[in-house]
Amino acid sequence: MKHQVPTPAVAPPAAAAAAAVKFEGQTKTSRMKVKWTQLGLVFFLILSLVMTGCFFWQYQMPKVQPDEGMGRSAKSEMMCPRFPEPLPLEHPIPSLKEALEKVDVLLRQTINPISLPALSAIVILNDTVLWTGNFGKRNASDPHSGPTNEYTIYRIASLSKLFPTLMLYKLWEDGKIGSLDDPLEKYVENFTIKNPLGKMRDSELKYVTDGLIFLDSGEVQIRSSSVTLRRMASQLSGLPRRLRATNLLWKGKTQSAINLLQDDVLVSDPGTKCHYSNLAFSLLAHVMAERVAGVDYQQWITENILDRLGMEDTSFDLTPGMQSQLAVGVYSNGKPAPLYDLGWYRPSGQMFSTAADLAKLAMMLLGAYHRKLLEPDSLKIMLTPLFRCDKDYFANRTGTPWEVNELMGYELLRKDGDLDGYSATFSLVPRLKLGLVVLMAGSRSQKQDVVTKAYNHIVPAIERAFREAKKVLVAPPNPDHYIGFFTYSNITFYEIKVGPDGVLIMQQFGPQIEELIPEKYRTIKLNYLVDRVFKVVFEKEYPCVLQVGTASVSLEAQDGQLFNFYVFNKQGLSPGFDAPGLNTYNVVRIPRRPSFSS
Incomplete structure (x- = not known):
């Protein structure tokens, strides 16, 4: 399986040199201005695993003509997650029903009154009997x-x-x-x-x-x-x-x-x-x-x-x-x-x-x-x-x-x-x-x-x-500890805010970022796990490899990373976070949103 070289979600030190910027003011000034000379980096995220609930659903098969398509259609662009995590599903699902109809036809056609007169089959998904064929x-x-x-x-x-x-x-x-x-x-x-x-x-x-x-x-x-x-x-x-x-x-x-x-x-x-x-x-x-x-x-x-x-x-x-x-x-x-x-x-x-x-x-x-x-x-x-x-x-x-x-x-x-x-x-x-x-x-x-x-x-x-299933995400006990603006080495910038369901939303911003990267790939949700640790989540499928100008970035390689936020300071705020899976540390809080000069 061919993979692109992964690009960290938050730029490592080597990237800092390659994407050097000029600062016009630091955190003590009333306003931050940053001059961008190169693209920073893109945030990439996961499909969350939630294995709750229990239901039994069986698809009843109407007759399908034997000559209906039996093959797997090819996609022009490889979409990820390549191996999606199992999630609770809300049935009926038309595409799944169609697939099971084809299985029904396949097995029905194998019956031979002399050499194979009887067959029983059953499809199981997690704790669910999806289909039986007899x-x-x-x-x-x-x-x-x-x-x-x-x-x-x-x-x-x-x-x-x-x-x-x-x-x-x-x-x-x-x-x-x-x-x-x-x-x-x-x-x-x-x-x-x-x-x-x-x-x-x-x-x-x-x-x-x-x-x-x-x-x-x-x-x-x-x-x-x-x-x-x-x-x-x-x-x-x-x-x-x-x-x-x-x-x-x-x-x-x-x-x-x-x-x-x-x-x-x-x-x-x-x-x-x-x-x-x-x-x-x-x-x-x-x-x-x-x-x-x-x-x-x-x-x-x-x-x-x-x-x-x-x-x-x-x-x-x-x-x-x-x-x-x-x-x-x-x-x-x-x-x-x-x-x-x-x-x-x-x-x-x-x-x-x-x-x-x-x-x-x-x-x-x-x-x-x-x-x-x-x-x-x-x-x-x-x-x-x-x-x-x-x-x-x-x-x-x-x-x-x-x-x-x-x-x-x-x-x-x-x-x-x-x-x-x-x-x-x-x-x-x-x-x-x-x-x-x-x-x-x-x-x-x-x-x-x-x-x-x-x-x-x-x-x-x-x-x-x-x-396509709806992901069930967990909000932190108190989101106020995490909201605000963050930067990695004054190269890449992020805003964390609270969504309507209490789940944290993180968005990367900056002039070239906003021009080159579609918003849906710059915006992630943070699924709370435990003790200030979050898992980043894409809500929908995404291209395994994202073309950014003449370069390509492997979103798949970033899938599933954990963010470990620091212990809260006297103001009750987390001063920053690490992404250890990306070997990236010291993504720090800044007091306000910076402004950028062209």
């Missing part, structure tokens, strides 16, 4: 079968891997696991596996330290990396895809699995390569349950996650009530698929769920659900990508347990699942507080990625809605 029938071979809905049961396959990961973070939060990076040997005393790639003789030896990859040369031996809990949850453990001489229906015990590994081989040195492993997640789940929690894995998940989040239709096994709501999975030829019991591999792919239940899980992971499972710091760690994968891996990066790719500059976190007769995707765009769940009875399309295509419609509409 297509086809639960049982394509039964003419009396009912239509799908958000409570239709699907097998979710590898989406089941979300739950061992949640268990890991919860046990870590509760202090039952010392570190996410504990080696597996800490909890399984007799765990061993051969790691021939941990010691190498190679002219280009690749090793990892503090998350960085380095190359060394010559005849070198390095210490073997360990199979850690976090690596097991992020496809970085190096463990094989499954236990040797077993398949996904293996009914063995955890100790038998550990015994089988003693003469097995890691396929890569742990922490150095992305390698998909059902074995890693199943072993992690069983070890945490049996050796740490002291209970059965399924019991722990049910009591500590499913019950806690109210995921009433999510389970490892079908109850009679769930059976009646099941979407029948089919192979690509339309033949019904059997519901295999995955035995010891259940943690990696056994579970059943609904779009409605997985929406609750998505809201929790986005930090918006009213039932809390993990602390915000833990959620932040869980949603952070860990490692960049090789080009031959199916995702650009990996996380716990995510496959991570870039979408329009955002990190798109996905967990995909495919198992006989069923396909599923659970996905999040954390920066937008956005989620999309798609559950399918049948095989996902190999011709197109409907999840990415759906986001291509939704993301621009969400961005536009956030940019």
Whole structure:
């Protein structure tokens, strides 16, 4: 992404020399006059983050013609904030409604009565269910079968891997696991596996330290990396895809699995390569349950996650009530698929769920659900990508347990699942507080990625809605402390006054400033945070790069700066402020508005 060199909002000392001015009088005179010889500087500002309120809104989709535009329109000028902060929205929003209509058409067109007869999808924004889409029938071979809905049961396959990961973070939060990076040997005393790639003789030896990859040369031996809990949850453990001489229906015990590994081989040195492993997640789940929690894995998940989040239709096994709501999975030829019991591999792919239940899980992971499972710091760690994968891996990066790719500059976190007769995707765009769940009875399309295509419609509409949303700003307890005139080195000048809502307004002024810079980019609002600290705010979107004569200024680089006002003097006024994020200090109060000579 191309950026212009940022220009400070309040000029640093280097700028003072470049923009030297002559003073005709100082603060002791009755009138200040300043002769301008160069442009000073422009104030730039932020979009404020306000996450208050809670509402649920669903867009009802009228039918849209299939040939209506599916692409993202290009803008002639890049507008910012490039990544707008999530704000409360007042629905309905026409552009968002239009985008969801296109998603409706997209998913409706994927239905195939033979290979993909049923699909349920749900779009989540923060704590809001924006839209649900349900297509086809639960049982394509039964003419009396009912239509799908958000409570239709699907097998979710590898989406089941979300739950061992949640268990890991919860046990870590509760202090039952010392570190996410504990080696597996800490909890399984007799765990061993051969790691021939941990010691190498190679002219280009690749090793990892503090998350960085380095190359060394010559005849070198390095210490073997360990199979850690976090690596097991992020496809970085190096463990094989499954236990040797077993398949996904293996009914063995955890100790038998550990015994089988003693003469097995890691396929890569742990922490150095992305390698998909059902074995890693199943072993992690069983070890945490049996050796740490002291209970059965399924019991722990049910009591500590499913019950806690109210995921009433999510389970490892079908109850009679769930059976009646099941979407029948089919192979690509339309033949019904059997519901295999995955035995010891259940943690990696056994579970059943609904779009409605997985929406609750998505809201929790986005930090918006009213039932809390993990602390915000833990959620932040869980949603952070860990490692960049090789080009031959199916995702650009990996996380716990995510496959991570870039979408329009955002990190798109996905967990995909495919198992006989069923396909599923659970996905999040954390920066937008956005989620999309798609559950399918049948095989996902190999011709197109409907999840990415759906986001291509939704993301621009969400961005536009956030940019146009009303910002809720906070006024200071007493604005009188801050109002008045200020200058930086007698080069740039600012007036702070009180708006009708009590929120402070700051405007930069001066002859050349007023001639070259539109007023809306010279005027900002100050959002009060705490203890004389304010955040500058643009009310509307702005050009990422502002052309000022023959120069260009990056407004985007100034976005979100904090102003720290000084302790009040005897007159109850703040003598000035700093902008530490811009390395700018001593913007000082002056007694009156200066006048300028040409």
